[in-house]
Amino acid sequence: MSPTIISRAGWDARPPKRRFTPLKKWRVQGIVLHHSGVKNAPKGVTAVKAYERFHMDSRGWNAIAYNWLVDEEGVIYAGRGPSVVSGATKGWNSRTESICFTGWGDVKVPEAALKSIKWLIADIQHRYDNKLWVKGHRDVGNSTCPGNWLYDWLKSGMPERVEDPVNVDWDGVSAHLEGLKNIVLASPLSKRKRSRGEAVRAVQQRLKDLGFEPGGIDGIYGYNTKRAVKMFQVRYASFLKVDGVVGGNTWDVLFS
Template sequence: MTLKIISRATWGAKPWNGTPASVPLSKRTEFYVHYDGAHHITRTGYAIMRAIEAEHLGNGWSGVGYNFVIDQAGNIYEGRGWGLQGAHCPDHNTTGIGVQFAIGGDQEPSAKALAACRALYEEAGKKTGRTLAKRGHRDGFATACPGTKLYAWVKAGMPAGNYEAAPNPGGSLPSGGSEVSRAQVTISDLTYGYGAKGDHVTKVGRALVKKGFGKHYTSGPGPTWTDADTRNYQDYQESLGYSGADADGVPGVTSLKELLGTLPGKVTAKPAPPFPGVGKFGPGKSNASITLLGQQLVRKGYGKHYTSGPGPKWSDSDRKNVRDFQLAHASLKGDADGIPGPLTWKLLFS
């Protein structure tokens, strides 16, 4: 069996925004399965990878965070590949190879996608010389990912039929063709691309018109992103020197910032949830506040002691992780007992 992996160069990846660290295959011990979240995925072909790349670059990452991505046709795309550290599961990005299925919500993974993932898993075993642990994202982090259906498949041992390499999917046609990209991307917590709605869509359209790229509008612009927005944005991208896969009419971080002067809608810090009281934490306790605490510890990078969970039952792992957080903050070192008080809670959620 020859495994076909579509390279970064083929799908049109941008240069790394700071090259990720190298990881020797000897350190790989886990194989993590992910999905795209709560929403159905309708984009196809190379647009899948460009959308993921735009979102991850918007997060300030080096590029696509997954090592590989698999679409419903059974195509396997290179993200960070075999030798680079991923950005897909905190505390497991070195040991774990992260693979995303390009599906979301209650979408059924196709037989071709499952077969491709199984083949990729077996290839990983050959390259590392060991049997990798099969994991869903939720096994290493407090999340619903990879969804109920994929997680059940992982826990069943990842059964699949025979793998057959799919033909190259290709990308969207150039401006003026009969088809335009229907991909969506999320940049600074706002969605762009076909079907996106909101004042930010209108703002992009007006900026395009102001710069002389509004010829495809017959109404609007905004508040709903249409094919006209995509064609106009594609014209704008080409004026900046983009071509091919990079000029698909779907905004990227660089071109959007160039158009608007700034990236709108950056996520602002949410106020800390009310402190539930010291009595909610400690041996024998079990409640939602413990789960919330653990999830935030993981987000902040203080989850190394968890082997399951976090929450809802208090464990010694919670105490150790809280203590690590307290010891890392000068104002908490004098009371680093592993039990969160009001100040620990405030700093943790700030």
């Protein structure tokens, strides 16, 4: 389901001091995620209006800095809106679109906000033929933005389910894993085959959770993933062949 999107007119944005500068599509390389950096930030449209005032009146900027904002309930606001130069990411404003979570990204961000951020990133990607990188502000600037929790979520591939354990849909999770296991049984995952996809991503995440560093959680079975799988297999060498390949046995021990 699409989230609610509020246009600039919808949240009564002030006119920019100067006309917005269009982004040159061919120059745009990425999407940058921010948070407000404000603990106990105001909520909803009140936050958006507050950041606009701060950016325009205190900082003297042209308009609210971000292309997009997402509040704690997952409502999306057009800040400057699509395809215009923002003022959010020093050095990158003419090469990125920016998204700001209006709350505090150092602690767990509400599920509704995560869903909308993910939806928005996909929507922006769609406008740029899915060729953009997605980074946290700290990756491209001297900043702790977008906060540790939100940054980790972004870097772990924007997982759908991060509820508290008591709310996890275990039937759904095990059905999902069963589906992935069938993929693995049909064709074991390996570096040699350059395996890719959701099953590889699940293995990487699991290895990471268990303390075997697979490198990035990127769904690509590369050198670091193979090495982590081998280290895992060495640990369970009485059950598993140490070959760096994930077949049914290694999968079962990983997810048992």
